Amino acid sequence: MTDLILFWHRRDLRISDNIGLATAYQQTQKIVGVFCLDPTILNGDAIAPARVTYMIGCLEKLQEHYQKIGSQLLIIKGEPSQVIPNLAETLQAQAVFFNLDVEPYAKERDKKVTQILQGKGIKYRNFWDQLLHAPNDILTQSNKVYTIYTPFWKNWSQQKKASPTPKIEKLQGLNEQELELASKVGTINLPTAKDLGFIWENPLLLEPGEQAALERLELFIDQAINEYQEQRNYPSVDGTSQLSAALKFGAIGIRTVWQATSDVYENSRSDEVRNSVKAWQQELAWREFYQHCMYFFPELAKGAYRKEFKEFPWENNDEHFQAWCEGKTGYPIVDAAMRQMNEIGWMHNRCRMIVASFLTKDLIINWQLGEKYFMQKLFDGDLSANNGGWQWSASSGMDPKPLRIFNPASQAQKFDPEGEYIRQWLPELRSLDTEELVTGKISPLERHRCNYPDPIVDHNEQQREFKRRYQQIKQNV
Ligand code: FAD
Secondary structure (H helix, E strand, O other): OOOOEEEEEOOOOOOOOOHHHHHHHHHOOEEEEEEEEOHHHHOOOOOOHHHHHHHHHHHHHHHHHHHHOOOOEEEEEOOHHHHHHHHHHHOOOOEEEEEOOOOHHHHHHHHHHHHHHHHOOOEEEEEOOOOOOOHHHOOOOOOOOOOOHHHHHHHHHHOOOOOOOOOOOOOEOOOHHHHHHHHHOOEEOOOOOOOOOOOOOOOOOOOOOHHHHHHHHHHHHHHOHHHHHHHOOOOOOOOOOOOHHHHHHOOOOHHHHHHHHHHHHHHOOOHHHHHHHHHHHHHHHHHHHHHHHHHHOHHHHOOOOOHHHOOOOOOOOHHHHHHHHHOOOOOHHHHHHHHHHHHHOOOOHHHHHHHHHHHHHHOOOOHHHHHHHHHHHOOOOOHHHHHHHHHHHHOOOOOOOOOOOOOHHHHHHHHOOOOHHHHHHOHHHOOOOHHHHHHOOOOHHHHHHHOOOOOOOOHHHHHHHHHHHHHHHHHHO
16 A cells, blocks of 8 residues: 555546645645546536537646646546546555535445445545535524525525635656556546547637636636626626636636635625625525535436426427527527527526526426536536526426516517627627617518528417416416
8 A cells, every 4th residue: 555645536627725635635745636537427418519628628737737746637438436446456545535526426426436445445535625515514493405595595605614725836646657557457648529529619718727717717806796796697798707617627616716706805895896796606605505406406407396397298399499409499689599509608697597488488398408408518517507597497496486487578678788699699680770689579571681580489478378387287286
């Protein structure tokens, strides 16, 4: 047994502000990172080329960082419960450290891996790193899990938050002989996304890696956080942080993010600024709320939380679904949003709510189809946040307000009043009047001239139909 600790990275693709890694560093400098390319995830049908491209980019940066401080990030491909214990055994590691995840698959995987490590007599330790507060730390007074966001936020926001972990300056990596041994049990060079079968040629909204995420945080703090509350709902404005992919893959530590925003809060005397910072922190709390929900109710990943939606009589018209996916519904704000996601792998939050409401309440299509399509496109696609957002929009989740229906025209009038966002993503409609764009009241002749489809459904009719179906199923539950 050597004093080596193998640090298994998963959703923490960084060195700084990493609780598991920092704890390993308190014990030894001999730490080597490993990332497992898991075929179960890579061969799944809810994976996005943009997301894989971002992840591989983060791994590349992480490898460089390890190298700079004297160690290595090993890459291994295969079933984690075989390859991780095997590698640890071959390198005679004294322990495997890793940070925990809330997703059902990750929990199962980790259970298998740790059982096998135990069987081989290899120690392991795990930590909560990706959340400011671990699931069991935020419970009601009677020790129950929160199912409603507002009381969760009240409790969560009052708890003391940890500071970022101390910097890791120097590590000791494997020697030539050990590297040779590692390659005998399957370590490989980092493949490109293309090598793995994922083609993404458009630029990513955020460059991969820790440095780019930190710079983006700085930019957001300097330029946008002060007006976040005011600007966050306008999709044509860069009013949000666009840090979601970095938070999903842990290219940035959540404590670092929290500290930067708290500093703005503490150093400002303006109510407007403080309210804006708080509004942004509330979004971080939504992120944690949905992760806690996924941790305690893993069945959410499989379907509706509320009973009346388990057997909902969806229309599931395949042509309508295709039109929605391609951004060809004839509703400009919906189509602009879908084209944004198809093109850049990201969609503004306001528009995610609009298109999700449209799919479920106007097209009466099962939200799970939309949930999956989002996961196939988003570079920030994340099971908990995506599932939470979809169940909220479909009214099938924990949200106490049941029938939320968005009117695409009023949404566009309110949040894209000049039609800038619509014009950006629907070039064929650029020449139309703003009024036509935001109300969607475009004559059949104009639609024909612009090669833009007629509306595939009527909003008023469909929302009545959705409500009728809902009332019917509610009576039967
Ligand atoms: P900011 O406004 O800057 O927010 C900061 C961070 O808070 C985000 O990066 C994100 O980590 C978190 N956050 C913000 N809003 C939410 C929210 N409503 N729920 C959970 N976390 C939130 N977010 C994802 O990260 N991955 C997804 O797959 C995802 N799918 C969604 C699907 C639907 C139908 C809806 C309505 C929302 C979804 N969201 C998802 C939440 C939200 O739209 C994105 O987090 C946000 O648009 C990302 O942009 P940003 O980083 O600029 O956000």
